[in-house]
Amino acid sequence: MYCIKANSLHKSYGSLIAVNGIDLSVKYGEVFGFLGPNGAGKSTTIKLLTTLIPPTSGSINVLGIDAIANPLETRKKIGVVFQQPSYEPTLTVEKALEKYGMMWDVDHKTRKDRVEELLSSFNLEEIRKIKNEDLSIGQRRRVQVAREFMHDMKLLFLDEPTAGLDPKARRSLLDFLKNRVKVGLTIFFTTHVLSEAEYLCDEIAIINKGKILAVDSPEELKNRFGREKTIKIRIQEPKPELLKLLENIQDCHIDFNSGTNITIRSGNSETILLQILQILNENNVVIEELSTNPTNLEEIFLSMVNESDASNS
Ligand SMILES: Nc1ncnc2c1ncn2[C@@H]1O[C@H](COP(=O)(O)OP(=O)(O)OP(=O)(O)O)[C@@H](O)[C@H]1O
Numbered sequence: 001m002y003c004i005k006a007n008s009l010h011k012s013y014g015s016l017i018a019v020n021g022i023d024l025s026v027k028y029g030e031v032f033g034f035l036g037p038n039g040a041g042k043s044t045t046i047k048l049l050t051t052l053i054p055p056t057s058g059s060i061n062v063l064g065i066d067a068i069a070n071p072l073e074t075r076k077k078i079g080v081v082f083q084q085p086s087y088e089p090t091l092t093v094e095k096a097l098e099k100y101g102m103m104w105d106v107d108h109k110t111r112k113d114r115v116e117e118l119l120s121s122f123n124l125e126e127i128r129k130i131k132n133e134d135l136s137i138g139q140r141r142r143v144q145v146a147r148e149f150m151h152d153m154k155l156l157f158l159d160e161p162t163a164g165l166d167p168k169a170r171r172s173l174l175d176f177l178k179n180r181v182k183v184g185l186t187i188f189f190t191t192h193v194l195s196e197a198e199y200l201c202d203e204i205a206i207i208n209k210g211k212i213l214a215v216d217s218p219e220e221l222k223n224r225f226g227r228e229k230t231i232k233i234r235i236q237e238p239k240p241e242l243l244k245l246l247e248n249i250q251d252c253h254i255d256f257n258s259g260t261n262i263t264i265r266s267g268n269s270e271t272i273l274l275q276i277l278q279i280l281n282e283n284n285v286v287i288e289e290l291s292t293n294p295t296n297l298e299e300i301f302l303s304m305v306n307e308s309d310a311s312n313s
């Protein structure tokens with residue numbers, strides 16, 4: 001049984017296809033990360049899954065409920081923090097939490113306890129008496145995320161919850177979420193920041209232009225793509241004729257603008273490095289600096305998105 005199961009989801013706005021045939025299977029108790037560039041369709045997918053907007057076609061099952069046929073029943077069981085800021089300007093931080101609890105019919109005692117707990121967990125105690133309109137952007141975002149935990153839920157959608165948060169607040173939110181997952185919460189989470197997805201998620205889907213390019217655990221994504229290494233070489237003097245020679249090397253991706261920096265990415269970096277060193281040696285090129293590092297997931301993500309852009313255009 002899946003916590004979220006969506007099949008062949010489409011959403012068009014006129015001639016623009018924001019979501020183009022997405023299938024999703026999210027298991028209970030996992031954190032599912034949705035990663036993609038601006039305009040990829042992340043927020044649209046969240047709006048579809050949380051019944052804020054209806055799909056053009058496709059099916060959505062959330063917590064065993066047909067979400068398209070039963071939007072209200074679905075919404076009662078889930079939590080959502082949308083990407084757009086949402087706050088009550090004139091309410092203080094503590095009153096805003098309190099009011100959110102009232103909206104969800106949380107009883108008085110539980111409400112009081114939760115307000116205190118969340119003020120502490122989200123490091124809001126010092127600003128508890130400050131009105132939302134007077135908060136900084138990051139503080140306001142923290143209140144927006146915190147208030148969602150005033151009510152009980154089995155499934156939580158978070159659309160870029162860490163946007164605008166400083167590194168400390170970011171890490172503390174991720175750790176808070178991790179603890180909630182340990183006690184049974186399922187999370188659907190979007191971000192641009194791959195390291196964040198890696199830290200928190202059991203599965204990561206990479207989306208671009210309304211389509212999912214890959215879904216896997218962070219480890220598997222690394223296994224699949226992570227054998228790749230990046231070799232960086234800085235040569236003493238520009239040597240444009242090297243370009244032709246380097247182009248002959250197979251099984252790698254070379255970035256060389258005829259200047260002094262050569263960047264090579266390959267899953268077969270040892271062999272490639274030998275070939276390059278040989279060419280440089282034969283041409284009496286002096287190397288000033290050389291490094292070999294694992295290609296990080298961020299670069300893998302970018303190149304996957306770039307390749308899909310290239311094949312679509
Ligand atoms: N109501 C709307 N009317 C017309 N186009 C829309 C509407 N909502 C979204 N779009 C378009 O759909 C595409 C996907 O938008 P979406 O907000 O889902 O992207 P995103 O992945 O969340 O991006 P970001 O990282 O910037 O938040 C974009 O091209 C956007 O302009």
Ligand SMILES: [Mg+2]
Nearest residue numbers: 042043044083
């Ligand atoms: Mg978005």
